[in-house]
Amino acid sequence: MDAEMRPAKDDISKAGPQDMDFTETDTLTDEQRLAELGHQQELRRTFSLPALLSLILSLICSLCIAASLAEIASIYPTAGGQYHWVAALCPAPSNIAASFATGWISVGGQIVFTASAAFAAGLQVQALIVLNNETYVPERWHGMLLYFAVLTYAGVLNIFGMKAMPHVNLISGFIHVAGLIAVTVALGVLAPKSSSAFVWADFVNSSGWSNDGVSWLVGLISAVYPFLGYDAACHLAEELPRASRNVPLAMVGSVAVNGIMGLVYCIVLLYSAGQSDFASAPLGFPFMQIYLDVTKSRAGTTVMSVMIILIAIAATLAGVMSTSRTLWAFARDKATPFDHYLSHVHPRLQIPVRSVVVVTILQGILGFIYLGNSTAFNAILSMAIISMYLSYILPIIYMLLYGRGKLGKRDFGPFRLGRIPGIVMNVIGVAWMLVVMVFSTFPTIMPVTAENMNYSIVVLVGWIAFGVAYYSLWGKHKFEMPMVDVDVIHESNVTLGTADDK
Numbered sequence: 001m002d003a004e005m006r007p008a009k010d011d012i013s014k015a016g017p018q019d020m021d022f023t024e025t026d027t028l029t030d031e032q033r034l035a036e037l038g039h040q041q042e043l044r045r046t047f048s049l050p051a052l053l054s055l056i057l058s059l060i061c062s063l064c065i066a067a068s069l070a071e072i073a074s075i076y077p078t079a080g081g082q083y084h085w086v087a088a089l090c091p092a093p094s095n096i097a098a099s100f101a102t103g104w105i106s107v108g109g110q111i112v113f114t115a116s117a118a119f120a121a122g123l124q125v126q127a128l129i130v131l132n133n134e135t136y137v138p139e140r141w142h143g144m145l146l147y148f149a150v151l152t153y154a155g156v157l158n159i160f161g162m163k164a165m166p167h168v169n170l171i172s173g174f175i176h177v178a179g180l181i182a183v184t185v186a187l188g189v190l191a192p193k194s195s196s197a198f199v200w201a202d203f204v205n206s207s208g209w210s211n212d213g214v215s216w217l218v219g220l221i222s223a224v225y226p227f228l229g230y231d232a233a234c235h236l237a238e239e240l241p242r243a244s245r246n247v248p249l250a251m252v253g254s255v256a257v258n259g260i261m262g263l264v265y266c267i268v269l270l271y272s273a274g275q276s277d278f279a280s281a282p283l284g285f286p287f288m289q290i291y292l293d294v295t296k297s298r299a300g301t302t303v304m305s306v307m308i309i310l311i312a313i314a315a316t317l318a319g320v321m322s323t324s325r326t327l328w329a330f331a332r333d334k335a336t337p338f339d340h341y342l343s344h345v346h347p348r349l350q351i352p353v354r355s356v357v358v359v360t361i362l363q364g365i366l367g368f369i370y371l372g373n374s375t376a377f378n379a380i381l382s383m384a385i386i387s388m389y390l391s392y393i394l395p396i397i398y399m400l401l402y403g404r405g406k407l408g409k410r411d412f413g414p415f416r417l418g419r420i421p422g423i424v425m426n427v428i429g430v431a432w433m434l435v436v437m438v439f440s441t442f443p444t445i446m447p448v449t450a451e452n453m454n455y456s457i458v459v460l461v462g463w464i465a466f467g468v469a470y471y472s473l474w475g476k477h478k479f480e481m482p483m484v485d486v487d488v489i490h491e492s493n494v495t496l497g498t499a500d501d502k
Contacts, residue, residue: 052199052200052263052266052267052270053216054216054219054220054222054223055223055262055263055266056263057223058220058223058224058227059227059255059259059260059262059263060428061428061429061432062224062227062230062255062259063252063255063256063259064424064425064426064428064429064432065230065392065396065429065432065433066230066251066252066254066255067252067417067425068396068399068417068422068425068426068429069082069230069231069234069251069392069395069396070247070248070249070251070252070415071248071399071412071413071415071416071417071422072085072089072395072396072399072403073085073233073234073237073244073247073248073251073413073415074244074245074247074248074412074413074414074415074416075088075244075407075411075412075413076088077234077237077238077243077244077247077413078234078237078238078329078482079234079235079236079237079238079239079325079326079328079329080103080235080326080329080330080333080482081106081231081234081235081237081326081329082102082103082106082231082391082392082394082395083099083100083102083103083106083330083335083391083482084099084329084482085395085398085399086098086099086102086394086395086398087099087481087482088403088482089395089398089399089402089403090398090402091402095481096476096479096481097471097476098394098398099481099482100335100467100471100475100476100479101394101464101467101471102390102391102394102395103326103330103333103335104330104335104463104464104467104471105387105390105391105463105464105467106231106326106387106388106391107323107326107327107330107336108383108387108463108467109383109384109386109387109388109390109391110319110322110323110326110388111323111359111362111363111366112363112366112380112381112383112384112387113228113229113319113384113385113388114315114316114319114320114322114323114359114363115151115363115366115367115380115381115384116225116381116384117312117313117315117316117319118147118150118151118154118312118313118316118363119143119147119367119370120312121146121147121150121309121312121313121316122143122144122145122146122147122148122149122150123143123146123147123285124285124288124305124308124309124312125146125309126138126142126143126146127285127288127305128288128302128305128306128309131288131292131298131301131302132298132302140370140371141371143370144367144368144370144371147367147370148364148367150312150313150316151316151320151360151363151364152360153313153316153317154313154316154317154319154320154360155320155356155357155359155360157317158317158320158321158324158351158356159349159351159353159356159357160349162349162351165321168314168317169314169318172310172311172314172317175307175310175311175314176310176311176314177261179307179308179310179311180261180265180307180311181261182304182307183265183291183304183307183308184264184265184268186294186295186300186304187268187269187271187272187290187291187294188268188271188272190294190295191268191271191272191275191290191293191294192272192274192275193271193272193274194270194271194272194273194274194275195274198270198274199267199270199271208445208446208447209446210446214439214442217435217439217442218439218442218443218444219444220435220436220439221382221385221436221439221440221444224385224436224440225385226258226262227255227258227259228384228385228388229315229318229319229322229388230251230252230254230255231251231322231388231391231392232318232319232321232322233246233247233250233251233254234247234251235322235323235325235326235329236321236322236325238325239325244413244414244415245413245414245415248413248414248415249415269287269290272290272294273286273290275293285305287305287308288301288305291304291305320356320359320360320363321356323359324352324355324356324358324359325352325355327342327352327355327358327359328342328343328345328352328355331343331355333479333480333481333482334478334479334480335475335479337470337474339478341354342354342355342358343355366380380456380459381456382440382441382454382456382459383456383459383460383463385436385437385440385456386437386440386441386456386457386460387460387463389433389436389437390437392429392433393429393430393433393434393437396426396429396430397430399426400423400426400427400430404419404422404423404426440454440456441454441456441457442454
């Protein structure tokens with residue numbers, strides 16, 4: 001780091017935020033602090049009504065998407081998830097290529113999506129060190145090592161701690177709910193309240209986009225990201241009892257419960273944010289600055305922030321598990337390089353250990369990209385949103401166009417939306433995902449420079465190009481399309497085999 005980018009020793013005083021003396025010469029701005037921690041300022045720092053509208057709209061549309069996928073998961077409860085559903089719902093002969101493409105996109109999206117949770121945990125830990133140690137000088141590689149530590153914990157527990165995983169998940173769930181309630185109550189009781197006009201009526205566009213509508217649409221990414229990953233349960237379908245019932249309930253339930261809690265937390269956070277000066281905040285995470293301003297205590301801020309960090313670590317743990325099962329299932333169908341190696345299941349542990357290790361290593365490699373260029377890593381995180389939505393939208397479209405009209409009552413699983421509600425939810429989900437994917441490629445700040453340009457589309461095209469090349473040269477010769485029920489596919493005569501057999 002350049003000397004001028006290093007934080008001053010007295011960035012945070014031990015007396016608390018009320019005694020902090022920020023000047024232009026001895027304190028970094030929030031944007032500089034983010035740069036010090038390896039981030040570029042991309043999100044608007046002014047909370048207002050669009051934040052709540054985005055979150056509410058995202059919750060409603062995410063419920064439609066989750067319900068649409070849950071209905072398909074109830075019919076085809078397999079670890080392959082999206083790519084297996086596409087193989088079943090897409091008419092032949094294009095179902096083979098469509099299934100491979102969906103699986104390839106899904107694996108890539110899950111890898112980078114899980115990596116983002118691990119980075120959130122690691123960098124938030126680093127921010128707490130900044131908060132509690134005024135002599136600490138943060139470096140980007142410090143954050144990378146903390147990221148590696150979170151990944152290592154998730155990888156080791158996914159291999160050697162599977163017997164304890166139900167207890168870990170139960171504890172994580174308790175911390176998630178109880179911790180969020182405790183933080184929300186603390187903010188509600190201690191924080192000086194902003195006016196209702198500030199929370200519900202103010203509209204501030206500080207993104208640089210001249211059109212408020214475009215600015216709001218570009219900012220949807222912040223509201224979409226927290227709801228991603230609800231397909232995780234379907235990738236554990238072959239390890240869950242009564243998967244056709246329990247997987248859909250887990251998918252829809254996770255969005256509903258977390259969405260409601262998140263909305264309440266967001267409202268309380270907005271009411272608590274009016275007194276915080278983010279322009280001169282010494283921390284890289286605005287929510288931590290709000291905690292510090294409200295509690296006027298380093299210890300209180302640390303405890304409240306740890307609740308959020310533990311949630312991110314739990315999400316990493318679940319993400320590694322889900323992603324490794326998707327990779328294992330994809331390799332089982334001979335769709336990946338080294339498929340025989342990756343499809344191996346440890347005979348004693350009964351876990352796809354190799355897939356867990358490979359997923360963890362690939363996520364670790366992303367850390368080196370972040371170390372060299374934070375803008376490139378931000379593009380990878382944006383790619384996670386786009387690729388996850390691509391893997392969601394394809395099975396829903398095929399269900400809407402081909403499956404829904406031909407599936408009989410007996411073909412559906414226990415979780416069924418019904419014809420009209422199903423069509424409505426499918427259409428809403430598809431429309432929402434198309435809008436989000438388009439605007440996820442837009443720069444978040446204007447005017448556009450090389451540093452703030454959104455390169456997600458470049459990264460995504462690179463990953464897809466790699467998949468197309470692999471499929472053309474090797475994949476189509478050995479990919480075995482997942483077993484499907486030929487009776488429910490419109491004018492399809494599906495048989496097992498490789499693309500060369502078709």
